[in-house]
Amino acid sequence: MKNSVAKVIDLSKYTKELSNLFSSSKNILLICHINPDGDAIGSQLALYQFLKAKGNNVSMLSPNFLQEFLLWMEGIDDITIFIKDRKKSRKMIEEADLIVMLDFNQSNRLGEAEDFVKASHAKRVIIDHHLDPGTFAELTISDPSKCSTCELIHELLCIINGAQFLNRPYSEALYVGIITDTGNFEHGAYSSRTFRIVADLLETGIDKVKILNLIYNNFSAGRLRLEGFALNKRMVVLPEYKTAYIYLSKDDLKEYNYVKGDTEGFVNLPLSIKGIYFTALFIEKDNFIKLSFRSIGSFPTNEFASQYFSGGGHLNASGGEYSDTLSNTIEYFLKALKEYIWRFEDKP
Numbered sequence: 001m002k003n004s005v006a007k008v009i010d011l012s013k014y015t016k017e018l019s020n021l022f023s024s025s026k027n028i029l030l031i032c033h034i035n036p037d038g039d040a041i042g043s044q045l046a047l048y049q050f051l052k053a054k055g056n057n058v059s060m061l062s063p064n065f066l067q068e069f070l071l072w073m074e075g076i077d078d079i080t081i082f083i084k085d086r087k088k089s090r091k092m093i094e095e096a097d098l099i100v101m102l103d104f105n106q107s108n109r110l111g112e113a114e115d116f117v118k119a120s121h122a123k124r125v126i127i128d129h130h131l132d133p134g135t136f137a138e139l140t141i142s143d144p145s146k147c148s149t150c151e152l153i154h155e156l157l158c159i160i161n162g163a164q165f166l167n168r169p170y171s172e173a174l175y176v177g178i179i180t181d182t183g184n185f186e187h188g189a190y191s192s193r194t195f196r197i198v199a200d201l202l203e204t205g206i207d208k209v210k211i212l213n214l215i216y217n218n219f220s221a222g223r224l225r226l227e228g229f230a231l232n233k234r235m236v237v238l239p240e241y242k243t244a245y246i247y248l249s250k251d252d253l254k255e256y257n258y259v260k261g262d263t264e265g266f267v268n269l270p271l272s273i274k275g276i277y278f279t280a281l282f283i284e285k286d287n288f289i290k291l292s293f294r295s296i297g298s299f300p301t302n303e304f305a306s307q308y309f310s311g312g313g314h315l316n317a318s319g320g321e322y323s324d325t326l327s328n329t330i331e332y333f334l335k336a337l338k339e340y341i342w343r344f345e346d347k348p
């Protein structure tokens with residue numbers, strides 16, 4: 001079994017080089033992954049706040065559009081969207097002499113920006129907490145023992161800065177990344193260290209109730225109805241495999257006035273069923289099916305995702321995709337599940 005508990009990494013091995021790159025670069029570009037989540041945007045905005053405060057020339061790029069629930073964050077309007085502003089984005093990549101990639105470790109997560117980032121003459125840095133990083137950067141700081149890229153960013157910047165760097169927008173950005181990547185401290189690699197960091201963030205006066213409301217209590221009625229429909233009509237429970245899955249077609253989404261982000265978190269819901277340790281969510285897109293996986297315990301969803309669905313992620317939270325119809329994808333998933341599950345003495 002390749003995946004085990006992640007080792008804690010000595011970050012001071014990297015901080016000198018990272019700090020030198022920050023101070024020797026004229027144009028620093030921060031890029032998050034496609035379909036950025038709270039941790040991708042949180043780590044990007046936090047590093048942006050830090051570098052700006054230190055007098056660096058820094059800009060931000062996202063491969064595609066941002067989710068509604070993050071648009072209130074300070075600095076968010078400074079993020080250029082590649083697919084909205086291709087010419088400007090390509091120029092930003094060309095002009096950068098340092099590109100920092102946050103919260104991903106596979107180059108295809110750059111979407112349309114991938115080829116331009118790969119062709120760039122800039123030094124490239126990956127800062128991330130997923131397993132098995134790819135080799136497309138000169139410096140890769142990968143620490144899967146961290147609950148979020150936000151936690152990793154904060155620890156790196158503490159060393160570089162010689163003391164905690166804290167201000168309100170920075171703390172808010174980190175807080176968003178930490179709560180979204182742990183499902184508000186429910187899953188993922190959060191630890192006593194995470195809570196110490198959060199305590200320091202809260203002391204900067206950020207309004208944790210306001211942030212929770214902006215992130216979790218900010219949905220449309222349609223979204224809540226879609227959740228009810230998904231659980232009632234589109235959830236299949238397979239007790240013999242300790243597995244449950246939910247599938248939603250394009251027509252289902254249309255009926256409930258789906259907007260981007262509305263199915264966020266649905267994949268976690270069946271984990272609350274007694275005896276269910278592995279869940280999958282199938283969302284029908286225009287030309288493919290997007291999949292999300294979650295598990296409780298040792299079932300490596302990321303290996304399952306990479307072996308069958310060209311994907312990856314963390315042990316307990318991963319995703320992938322499959323280019324076929326919804327029903328064929330479900331059929332393929334069930335075959336894969338049967339084939340894969342017997343490799344584990346300790347089934348999910």
Ligand code: 5GP
Nearest residue numbers: 106292293311312313314317318319320321
């Ligand atoms: P979600 O299910 O929330 O979309 O993604 C959960 C985790 O899986 C994220 O940390 C993300 O990095 C990873 N992930 C989701 N989709 C993909 C994918 O298509 N490819 C890879 N490599 N990782 C993915």
Ligand code: MN
Nearest residue numbers: 039103149181
């Ligand atoms: Mn993350």
